[in-house]
Amino acid sequence: MTEQEKGPQGRRRGRGARERVLGAAEQLFRAQGINNTGMDQLCAVAQVSKRTTYQHFDSKDALIAEYLRRQDSDVMPEVFDRTDLTPRERLLAAFDTPRSVSPDSVTPLCPFIAAAVEIGDPGHPARRRSQEYKTSVAARFAVTARQAGALDPEGLGEQLALLLDGASTRSRVLGRETLPTAAAIAATLIDNALPAPRPSVAET
Structure with missing residues (x-):
């Protein structure tokens, strides 16, 4: 077909097709898992043809790798780049319950953990990206x-x-939020790792 090829429901391919495919991948991979998401379903949700999808991503593996590359690409900037907190407060802020989590839900499972669990091949680009991300954290x-x-x-x-990953996984398994418990443990670890404050002159 020509540049005017249409996908499902008449949506034109155009420049937005790639973003729609990635948006559908994020929605479906998080909701039902990578292995349970087929390309037919993904194309239907993105409203693009399979041919168009493969023009942007030559395989599902390539799509998975790009999906992960777009997840938190700057590694928790909302925590580590804050200038209104002390370094100790930034360490603890990583364990704050996200504001987007409602009282009846729990922190979503980290997509990098989910990908590493679902994909057994250690040489898969998604596994490598997950390893890079966890090392960066x-x-x-x-x-x-x-x-x-x-x-x-x-x-x-x-x-x-390690504590943050454990809290993410345990919350998902138990169906209840465990970040507050992890935050209390983190505070103890941090305080034990910092040098004891020197006594003031008045105390000596």
Whole structure:
């Protein structure tokens, strides 16, 4: 067909097709999982033809990898880039319950964890992207921990990253929010990792 090829329901291909495919992927992958989402369903939700989809993504694997590349590409900037908080407060802010989570729901499962669980091939681009992201989270924790004065910032960064992943997974499994508990544990880890404050002159 020509440049005016139409997909389902008469939607023209155009420049918006790629974004509609990625939007449908985010919606469906999060709601029902990667493996349970077929390309026919995804194209129907995106309202594009399968041919158009494969012009933008040569395979479902390529689409999965791009979907993950767009997830939190700056690694939690809403936490680590805040200038109104001290470094210690930024470390704890990572465990705040998202405002988008209603009282009757829980924090969504991290898409990188979900992808790593569903995709068994360690060489799959989505698995590599998930590994890169999780490494970056620990690194951002470590940088902030160093700013807070932690004696072992890399160790604290890895502990907090592990704790955050555990809370995300446990919330999904139990169907109830566990971030507040994780936040309390994080506060203890952070305080134990920071040097004890020096006594003031008046106290000596």
